[in-house]
Amino acid sequence: MVTLNDYLILSAILFSIGLIGVLRRKNLLLLFFATEIMLNAVNVAFAAISKFYGDLSGQMFAFFIIAIAASEVAVGLGLLIVWYKKKGTLDLDSLATMKG
Amino acid sequence: MESLVYIALFAPLLGSLIAAAFGTTPKTLFTGIVTSSLLAVSMFASMILLAMAVSGAYIHVELMEWIGAGDLYIPFGFVVDEVSATMMVVVTIVSTMVHIYSIGYMEHDIGFNRFFSYLSAFVFSMLVLVMSDNFAGLFIGWEGVGLCSWLLVGFWYHKKDVTRDVNPSISPSWAANEAFIMNRIADLGMLIGLFLIYWFTGSLQYSEVFAAIGDVDMTIVYWIGIFLFIGAMGKSAQFPLHTWLADAMEGPTPVSALIHAATMVTAGVYLVIRANPIYDVVPDVGYFIACLGAFVAMFAATMALVNRDMKRIIAYSTLSQLGYMFVAAGLGAYWIALFHLATHAFFKALLFLGAGNVMHAMDDELDIKKMGALYRVMKPTAIFMILASVALAGIYPFAGFFSKDKILEVAFNEQTYILWFVLWVTAGLTAFYSFRLIMYVFFGKDRHTEWGAHPHEMPNFVLWAMSPLALLAVIAGWFEGWFHGYATNLLPDYAFSDATHHMVAMLIAVTTAVALGGIIYAIVRYRGNGPKKPTNVNSPVYKLLINQYYIPVIYENVVTKPYAKLSSMAWSIDMKVVDATVDFIANSIYGAGSTARGLQTGNLSKMLRLMAAGVAALLVAAVVYGTLR
Numbered sequence: 097m098v099t100l101n102d103y104l105i106l107s108a109i110l111f112s113i114g115l116i117g118v119l120r121r122k123n124l125l126l127l128f129f130a131t132e133i134m135l136n137a138v139n140v141a142f143a144a145i146s147k148f149y150g151d152l153s154g155q156m157f158a159f160f161i162i163a164i165a166a167s168e169v170a171v172g173l174g175l176l177i178v179w180y181k182k183k184g185t186l187d188l189d190s191l192a193t194m195k196g
Numbered sequence: 197m198e199s200l201v202y203i204a205l206f207a208p209l210l211g212s213l214i215a216a217a218f219g220t221t222p223k224t225l226f227t228g229i230v231t232s233s234l235l236a237v238s239m240f241a242s243m244i245l246l247a248m249a250v251s252g253a254y255i256h257v258e259l260m261e262w263i264g265a266g267d268l269y270i271p272f273g274f275v276v277d278e279v280s281a282t283m284m285v286v287v288t289i290v291s292t293m294v295h296i297y298s299i300g301y302m303e304h305d306i307g308f309n310r311f312f313s314y315l316s317a318f319v320f321s322m323l324v325l326v327m328s329d330n331f332a333g334l335f336i337g338w339e340g341v342g343l344c345s346w347l348l349v350g351f352w353y354h355k356k357d358v359t360r361d362v363n364p365s366i367s368p369s370w371a372a373n374e375a376f377i378m379n380r381i382a383d384l385g386m387l388i389g390l391f392l393i394y395w396f397t398g399s400l401q402y403s404e405v406f407a408a409i410g411d412v413d414m415t416i417v418y419w420i421g422i423f424l425f426i427g428a429m430g431k432s433a434q435f436p437l438h439t440w441l442a443d444a445m446e447g448p449t450p451v452s453a454l455i456h457a458a459t460m461v462t463a464g465v466y467l468v469i470r471a472n473p474i475y476d477v478v479p480d481v482g483y484f485i486a487c488l489g490a491f492v493a494m495f496a497a498t499m500a501l502v503n504r505d506m507k508r509i510i511a512y513s514t515l516s517q518l519g520y521m522f523v524a525a526g527l528g529a530y531w532i533a534l535f536h537l538a539t540h541a542f543f544k545a546l547l548f549l550g551a552g553n554v555m556h557a558m559d560d561e562l563d564i565k566k567m568g569a570l571y572r573v574m575k576p577t578a579i580f581m582i583l584a585s586v587a588l589a590g591i592y593p594f595a596g597f598f599s600k601d602k603i604l605e606v607a608f609n610e611q612t613y614i615l616w617f618v619l620w621v622t623a624g625l626t627a628f629y630s631f632r633l634i635m636y637v638f639f640g641k642d643r644h645t646e647w648g649a650h651p652h653e654m655p656n657f658v659l660w661a662m663s664p665l666a667l668l669a670v671i672a673g674w675f676e677g678w679f680h681g682y683a684t685n686l687l688p689d690y691a692f693s694d695a696t697h698h699m700v701a702m703l704i705a706v707t708t709a710v711a712l713g714g715i716i717y718a719i720v721r722y723r724g725n726g727p728k729k730p731t732n733v734n735s736p737v738y739k740l741l742i743n744q745y746y747i748p749v750i751y752e753n754v755v756t757k758p759y760a761k762l763s764s765m766a767w768s769i770d771m772k773v774v775d776a777t778v779d780f781i782a783n784s785i786y787g788a789g790s791t792a793r794g795l796q797t798g799n800l801s802k803m804l805r806l807m808a809a810g811v812a813a814l815l816v817a818a819v820v821y822g823t824l825r
Binding site: 115118188191192193 | 797801808
């Protein structure tokens with residue numbers, strides 16, 4: 097029997113993987129992958145909790161997140177392409193214009 | 197009716213504003229003409245108002261509400277009654293003449309337009325002072341004339357400071373500041389007086405205050421009387437706040453004539469006259485005022501005896517005559533004080549304007565020992581000044597005789613024989629120093645050719661401007677009987693006892709004798725080549741008098757210098773404590789900022805790591821908090 101706890105553990109593991117990816121990766125494209133993983137970890141948790149309480153709003157929220165994540169990726173990838181054309185690299189450390 | 201009041205009051209203000217519009221441009225003759233003619237308008241309006249006041253019609257107008265808060269209601273109200281109508285006429289006559297005179301006197305001055313703007317502003321303030329129907333309005337005028345006095349004394353502000361040996365007034369700007377600060381001290385007293393009045397009578401309107409003053413506790417009335425008089429002491433330069441008046445002679449001479457002789461300095465006397473119901477309740481304060489007045493009369497006259505500076509001599513005589521006025525006012529003879537105020541304004545303004553002519557002729561030289569024999573070249577000026585001096589000395593039938601003699605009679609009538617004696621001696625001294633000045637300047641040996649002066653008389657219109665004052669210096673006294681009846685409609689009458697009535701002829705004879713004696717002694721002593729036995733300039737008495745009893749030096753050492761020391765101490769406390777605290781706060785924030793700057797590496801992955809650490813820390817905190825609750 098798969099319980100709510102199992103889903104939440106899955107969600108936590110996915111989230112941790114995403115977080116570690118965000119922290120460790122140096123390539124901007126992979127950073128995007130990592131954020132997507134994190135967002136979807138949250139979606140899993142939403143769907144599971146929604147089912148558990150018998151309330152559809154959690155699942156609706158998951159759909160919203162998917163939509164927002166899609167648009168975010170669209171904008172982000174556009175920016176990345178411009179950045180790559182300009183700098184010739186997607187290395188995170190090259191993005192240091194804000195250094196104080 | 198009402199419009200006359202507003203014309204009289206606002207015509208000088210209009211003139212001032214017009215002149216001010218051209219204040220920074222070089223001389224334009226029409227500013228002088230416009231201000232003078234507007235003042236003439238004000239003068240005629242005042243005369244009509246005086247005629248109305250004579251026929252017994254009071255005019256009381258309220259221009260607008262000024263302060264209305266809770267129980268406090270102060271309007272801009274103006275009243276034309278016996279006292280203020282008299283003051284208005286005196287002020288406007290003297291200032292109109294002085295304005296016309298100044299067109300000639302300031303002819304070559306670069307600040308011609310500025311001068312007229314200030315002068316008319318002064319007249320406006322003075323009219324506010326005398327016409328206001330409440331103490332608050334009086335105070336506004338009081339401060340206004342103080343400000344204009346400051347502007348005009350320091351008119352030649354570009355002159356450098358010199359030491360006291362060269363010029364006892366140091367410099368125009370120094371003198372202006374001295375006058376202003378001395379008046380601030382006195383004004384504090386006056387303000388306290390006004391607060392007390394409001395606190396205990398609930399109003400500042402003259403009529404309401406005077407109606408309620410009888411119900412106020414005696415001690416409070418004492419304090420009100422004393423504090424109001426402290427204000428009067430500053431404006432009228434009574435001891436110990438007298439030093440500024442002689443130094444204020446640094447201003448242009450028309451200013452000395454108008455402000456520091458005829459009008460502004462008499463504001464203190466006006467205040468005491470106006471507040472007569474208060475002083476009637478507390479005769480002890482009045483007696484103190486009279487004593488101080490007599491003391492100042494004598495004290496100033498002695499300083500005038502030895503001084504060599506023409507304008508300072510006349511300034512000391514102003515001080516001395518103000519003393520006389522305070523004696524009369526303090527002893528309850530308010531109408532006599534007002535009468536002396538009016539006659540004194542005419543002859544003293546004339547005397548100053550004459551001195552201005554002499555200065556003009558002598559290339560601004562003020563030392564009377566460098567003049568002499570000017571009668572030949574400056575006949576009209578000489579005649580004017582002799583007239584004024586005779587009036588000042590109190591010789592029949594000139595103006596000063598009537599008013600001054602009455603004051604002596606009052607002192608006698610009150611059986612304050614010491615006051616009478618002091619005033620009597622002062623009358624002799626006054627006659628002597630006035631004629632010492634006349635003799636040194638107009639007669640005797642010619643001492644100016646040797647240092648290369650080319651004396652010349654002033655233009656005719658200047659002399660014409662002086663002639664109404666000369667006329668008044670002669671005839672003003674003849675109106676005594678009429679003025680008595682008129683002024684006592686408002687002011688309390690002063691009754692002479694029968695004993696005094698019998699003595700009047702004697703008193704007049706004795707006073708006239710001492711005045712004539714002073715005049716004759718001065719003429720005999722200073723005719724020809726000057727005194728046969730010159731004054732010993734090294735004697736201690738001479739030194740004491742020429743150094744003004746060392747009072748300016750004492751003030752400097754006892755007040756000014758310790759105060760400067762205290763100020764610099766306070767400054768260092770400010771720097772080391774207050775400023776240091778503020779700086780410390782600023783510096784620590786600054787330091788925190790530069791330490792935290794290290795965080796801002798611009799490296800995204802580092803920032804993300806920090807963010808993750810922050811999230812983790814917050815999560816832990818939330819969990820811990822949750823479990824503890």
